[in-house]
Amino acid sequence: MVKSWEDRVVNGIVYLVLGLSALAAILPLMYVVSVSITPISEVMKNGGFILIPKTVTFSAYEQLFSQTGILRAMWVTVFITVVGTAVNLILTALLAYPLSRKSMPGRSLVLLMILFTMLFSGGIIPTYLIVKSLGLLDSVWSMILPNAIWSFNVLIMKSFYEGMPEELFESARIDGAKEWRVLLQIVVPLSMPSMLTIGLFYMVGHWNEFFQAIMFVTDRSLFPLQVIIREILMMTQQPLENVENMLPTETMQMASVITASLPIILVYPFIQKHFTKGMLLGSVKG
Structure with missing residues (x-):
């Protein structure tokens, strides 16, 4: 079944809204996880915001459970x-x-x-x-x-x-x-x-x-x-x-x-x- 251009536009808008909604849910979680396993020096170099850490450390979890x-x-x-x-x-x-x-x-x-x-x-x-x-x-x-x-x-x-x-x-x-x-x-x-x-x-x-x-x-x-x-x-x-x-x-x-x-x-x-x-x-x- 061939879709008309109106259907394609509607589908594109739906996918865009769903994608933005997914990002709105995923980005805060990525931020929390990244900061928890990133050294403070790297966090400070990125202005306190980081999504993908370059250096990973679990010292925060070690200190937390201690x-x-x-x-x-x-x-x-x-x-x-x-x-x-x-x-x-x-x-x-x-x-x-x-x-x-x-x-x-x-x-x-x-x-x-x-x-x-x-x-x-x-x-x-x-x-x-x-x-x-x-x-x-x-x-x-x-x-x-x-x-x-x-x-x-x-x-x-x-x-x-x-x-x-x-x-x-x-x-x-x-x-x-x-x-x-x-x-x-x-x-x-x-x-x-x-x-x-x-x-x-x-x-x-x-x-x-x-x-x-x-x-x-x-x-x-x-x-x-x-x-x-x-x-x-x-x-x-x-x-x-x-x-x-x-x-x-x-x-x-x-x-x-x-x-x-x-x-x-x-x-x-x-x-x-x-x-x-x-x-x-x-x-x-x-």
Whole structure:
């Protein structure tokens, strides 16, 4: 099929816009990576902006991981992310499944209460008092349980469950399956795209945990990675004497950004197809 010149112009404009958008996303990442592995002298010679380093050094990463508490903070963040995401998915599924059954008594009232939490928040002080009364202060659970269920994710998963053929549930019940068996052996396996999509949302939220950490945790040994990274980013700029032998704060900052972002960047490609599928399936009904 021969394309007209109008089609070629439109395609050219589309490719140009996509190319510029890709550059806008890639160039900042290249800059951060390049500065983190470039000696400060070369960075200064290029006016502080460099995309392709001529000399590579990993001294910033060596210094970063030699910092007291950085490895411990990473393990805390990994624990919060893995355990927190598991708790989130289990509780979200247990809440969304009964709400997807139209025969559930009080279903409309519960949905109204969930919607209310999306519009209005209890506030910082009441949340702090509740966490304190539960004895969760200075605990990793204070960074997991207060956000155990996200209302928006409940609605997404509920919509996904509602889109499943009712015949599946009816045939399972005819065979004698109880609701727990229906949920575990039918609903959960079929809803893996939606589960992975929502799990990604939860995982990114836990990995970037910061606000609840500075609110509920004072024990430095329990600080997650983002809090420690913030301390590094806020370090006072060091003097520039003897630049060849010192490690500048800017290089440490870029290495910190890469350390905090790399795990999520590596995980996302493996669940990208499930993420797209889950978003589309979860939006069929609402």
